Amino acid sequence: GFATAAQSNKVTIGLIPADGIGREVIPAARQVLESLPRSESSPRFEFIHLDAGFEHFQKHGVALPEETLARLRGECQGALFGAVSSPSHKVAGYSSPIVALRKHLDLYANVRPVASVAGDGQKQLDMLIIRENTECLYIKQERIETDANGLKVAYADRKISEYASRRAGQMAFNMALMRDKLRANVPASERLWKGKPKVTIVHKSNVLSVTDGLWRETVRGVKENNQALYSGVDMDEQLVDSMVYRMFREPEAFDVVVAPNLYGDIISDGAAALVGSLGLVPSANVGDNFVVGEPVHGSAPDIAGQQKANPIAAIRSAGLLLEHMGYSGDAARIYQAVDGVLREGLIKTPDLGGKSTTQEVTDAVCKRL
Amino acid sequence: GFATAAQSNKVTIGLIPADGIGREVIPAARQVLESLPRSESSPRFEFIHLDAGFEHFQKHGVALPEETLARLRGECQGALFGAVSSPSHKVAGYSSPIVALRKHLDLYANVRPVASVAGDGQKQLDMLIIRENTECLYIKQERIETDANGLKVAYADRKISEYASRRAGQMAFNMALMRDKLRANVPASERLWKGKPKVTIVHKSNVLSVTDGLWRETVRGVKENNQALYSGVDMDEQLVDSMVYRMFREPEAFDVVVAPNLYGDIISDGAAALVGSLGLVPSANVGDNFVVGEPVHGSAPDIAGQQKANPIAAIRSAGLLLEHMGYSGDAARIYQAVDGVLREGLIKTPDLGGKSTTQEVTDAVCKRL
Numbered sequence: 050g051f052a053t054a055a056q057s058n059k060v061t062i063g064l065i066p067a068d069g070i071g072r073e074v075i076p077a078a079r080q081v082l083e084s085l086p087r088s089e090s091s092p093r094f095e096f097i098h099l100d101a102g103f104e105h106f107q108k109h110g111v112a113l114p115e116e117t118l119a120r121l122r123g124e125c126q127g128a129l130f131g132a133v134s135s136p137s138h139k140v141a142g143y144s145s146p147i148v149a150l151r152k153h154l155d156l157y158a159n160v161r162p163v164a165s166v167a168g169d170g171q172k173q174l175d176m177l178i179i180r181e182n183t184e185c186l187y188i189k190q191e192r193i194e195t196d197a198n199g200l201k202v203a204y205a206d207r208k209i210s211e212y213a214s215r216r217a218g219q220m221a222f223n224m225a226l227m228r229d230k231l232r233a234n235v236p237a238s239e240r241l242w243k244g245k246p247k248v249t250i251v252h253k254s255n256v257l258s259v260t261d262g263l264w265r266e267t268v269r270g271v272k273e274n275n276q277a278l279y280s281g282v283d284m285d286e287q288l289v290d291s292m293v294y295r296m297f298r299e300p301e302a303f304d305v306v307v308a309p310n311l312y313g314d315i316i317s318d319g320a321a322a323l324v325g326s327l328g329l330v331p332s333a334n335v336g337d338n339f340v341v342g343e344p345v346h347g348s349a350p351d352i353a354g355q356q357k358a359n360p361i362a363a364i365r366s367a368g369l370l371l372e373h374m375g376y377s378g379d380a381a382r383i384y385q386a387v388d389g390v391l392r393e394g395l396i397k398t399p400d401l402g403g404k405s406t407t408q409e410v411t412d413a414v415c416k417r418l
Numbered sequence: 419g420f421a422t423a424a425q426s427n428k429v430t431i432g433l434i435p436a437d438g439i440g441r442e443v444i445p446a447a448r449q450v451l452e453s454l455p456r457s458e459s460s461p462r463f464e465f466i467h468l469d470a471g472f473e474h475f476q477k478h479g480v481a482l483p484e485e486t487l488a489r490l491r492g493e494c495q496g497a498l499f500g501a502v503s504s505p506s507h508k509v510a511g512y513s514s515p516i517v518a519l520r521k522h523l524d525l526y527a528n529v530r531p532v533a534s535v536a537g538d539g540q541k542q543l544d545m546l547i548i549r550e551n552t553e554c555l556y557i558k559q560e561r562i563e564t565d566a567n568g569l570k571v572a573y574a575d576r577k578i579s580e581y582a583s584r585r586a587g588q589m590a591f592n593m594a595l596m597r598d599k600l601r602a603n604v605p606a607s608e609r610l611w612k613g614k615p616k617v618t619i620v621h622k623s624n625v626l627s628v629t630d631g632l633w634r635e636t637v638r639g640v641k642e643n644n645q646a647l648y649s650g651v652d653m654d655e656q657l658v659d660s661m662v663y664r665m666f667r668e669p670e671a672f673d674v675v676v677a678p679n680l681y682g683d684i685i686s687d688g689a690a691a692l693v694g695s696l697g698l699v700p701s702a703n704v705g706d707n708f709v710v711g712e713p714v715h716g717s718a719p720d721i722a723g724q725q726k727a728n729p730i731a732a733i734r735s736a737g738l739l740l741e742h743m744g745y746s747g748d749a750a751r752i753y754q755a756v757d758g759v760l761r762e763g764l765i766k767t768p769d770l771g772g773k774s775t776t777q778e779v780t781d782a783v784c785k786r787l
């Protein structure tokens with residue numbers, strides 16, 4: 050992380066609940082981290098609370114305070130971000146703090162695993178989406194003009210660079226190898242993905258031949274120029290429209306999927322629908338020096354403050370945070386505890402058809418750690 | 419149409435099969451049009467064959483010949499387009515002919531109805547997607563540069579204009595009223611959509627506040643500035659990522675959905691997955707003076723020439739073509755014949771789990787006209 054741990058195994062984590070149910074699920078994730086049984090090699094956590102979000106903007110005029118960034122950089126090895134509300138109308142000066150955070154901390158890959166828990170009656174899938182996290186339409190270079198008839202015409206720049214595409218591609222191929230290694234420990238009968246590891250490149254180069262052409266060629270180049278490393282990983286591709294179609298028809302056909310920023314945003318919500326709830330899907334915003342765990346769901350203002358939010362996406366995001374900080378054993382404990390609760394199927398929040406509270410689900414996970 | 423019919427009820431339709439299975443499904447659609455029982459008011463069809471496509475490009479260096487455009491403008495009242503193959507590598511000078519056609523003929527709305535046939539065991543939905551068809555990233559203004567480290571950086575312009583957004587929005591509200599009127603003829607028990615007509619605006623204005631902000635405001639303005647016309651139509655909105663999520667979780671929650679070009683492309687493939695096959699979903703590219711029917715599926719080179727292609731998307735597209743040319747009675751005959759074949763469930767192509775050929779399905783539809 051940016052801040053090096055002073056004592057070995059001491060890990061300082063910034064907690065940024067931000068808006069809405071972020072304020073319920075981030076404390077849930079914290080409770081799980083604090084409940085982890087400590088071995089010799091486990092981290093010892095310290096938490097610091099940090100501000101951000103639309104509500105903070107409304108009160109203080111800034112969505113991502115300088116202090117939050119400075120303390121993340123100066124004191125933390127990683128962070129957990131809750132969720133952020135979108136103003137329903139355009140608000141002058143407001144800009145999404147999570148998009149800014151990804152950019153300022155150079156968190157170039159958004160890692161989004163979407164997997165069904167075997168036997169839960171939903172579609173069976175075990176997919177890892179790697180979303181490029183710094184460019185595409187998210188650079189927010191927009192302008193507005195007036196045409197000869199006095200009508201408005203707006204433009205946005207979409208940026209695709211060789212540099213960012215390569216980093217995202219490398220993350221995809223590395224994760225494909227890593228997943229393959231971990232699968233070796235899973236009994237064959239329980240493995241959803243049975244083939245060679247595979248990376249599917251998502252693009253729309255039939256229309257965007259220059260930008261998505263560069264994306265496609267660069268990601269393909271990651272394998273083609275590193276056969277020694279990646280010859281064991283298969284590679285294929287899907288146009289983004291077919292990707293959404295095929296993902297819903299045959300989700301079991303995908304292992305690792307790598308996509309430019311906006312396509313990755315859309316695909317990961319689509320994949321979440323297949324596993325039963327957005328409330329289950331975690332992500333990690335990963336850079337070379339920092340990781341921010343973040344549930345894929347939004348701030349859900351309609352259910353905020355009612356103990357109805359599913360904490361599992363945030364809890365799994367805490368697992369991803371540990372995994373990408375190098376504590377994979379502790380991460381695995383979290384994943385297994387969550388899977389146990391889901392498989393048992395007794396304690397679940399309303400999004401999964403249950404009546405349990407955020408706290409009850411969190412306690413159930415902690416009990417299984 | 420551009421060309422005015424010389425004799426009353428004579429309709430000249432350009433047939434552009436283009437690539438792959440386009441060459442099987444366009445003849446199927448033609449057969450259905452020719453088999454329509456003729457009443458006093460029915461059109462008398464003439465067909466002219468026109469070239470376009472990637473294969474044509476490979477042979478003749480041009481994907482959309484001038485002659486095709488000239489004859490569409492000079493001789494036709496409408497057209498049917500098959501499907502176009504995408505080169506798997508970037509090919510200098512090649513550019514998608516369907517994107518060009520939409521632009522040259524100013525076909526500003528792509529109308530994509532996606533509905534389940536009641537009782538087919540799939541998810542129940544009855545959605546109409548209106549996709550803005552002329553701008554967004556489809557303007558193909560792209561450039562590539564080299565950065566200080568010698569790495570490539572590419573940019574694409576995304577254009578959203580008040581003019582195009584308003585036209586798409588008006589189409590959406592008009593179609594919502596039209597659908598409501600037609601539903602009045604359907605027995606209540608068979609209606610999937612039971613509420614007031616509704617238009618859902620898709621955008622990503624939490625990130626693209628200028629371009630999608632303009633889109634959102636302009637489409638909202640269509641209703642807000644025409645309460646006399648549209649007060650009976652409800653309006654709501656969805657961020658594109660949530661749209662894909664919600665569409666899969668609750669497809670019955672949508673009536674008319676209006677989206678910028680690329681989001682519309684992605685959403686319509688997603689919706690197609692819900693009704694069982696891309697081979698069922700038609701579209702019409704609609705302008706003020708011309709209509710081009712076009713199945714939503716691609717050229718499917720893997721099954722081309724084998725009589726395996728589902729002709730229903732193309733046949734329904736012929737129905738949409740008639741509907742938007744003002745022959746709604748004849749269009750309804752086509753839709754009902756197709757629904758009859760699907761409901762019976764005996765004659766179906768492999769995409770629907772059957773073994774029938776393209777020809778057998780086409781004959782079955784013709785028999786029911």
Ligand SMILES: CC(C)[C@H](C(=O)O)[C@@H](O)C(=O)O
Pocket residue numbers: 133145147148314345624625659
């Ligand atoms: C809140 C929004 C800016 C964000 C995004 O589009 O990246 C969210 O949808 C996500 O997926 O993390």
Ligand SMILES: CC(C)[C@H](C(=O)O)[C@@H](O)C(=O)O
Pocket residue numbers: 255256290502514516517683714
């Ligand atoms: C072939 C391609 C250019 C086209 C598009 O993206 O518009 C297709 O996907 C469609 O939906 O008609």
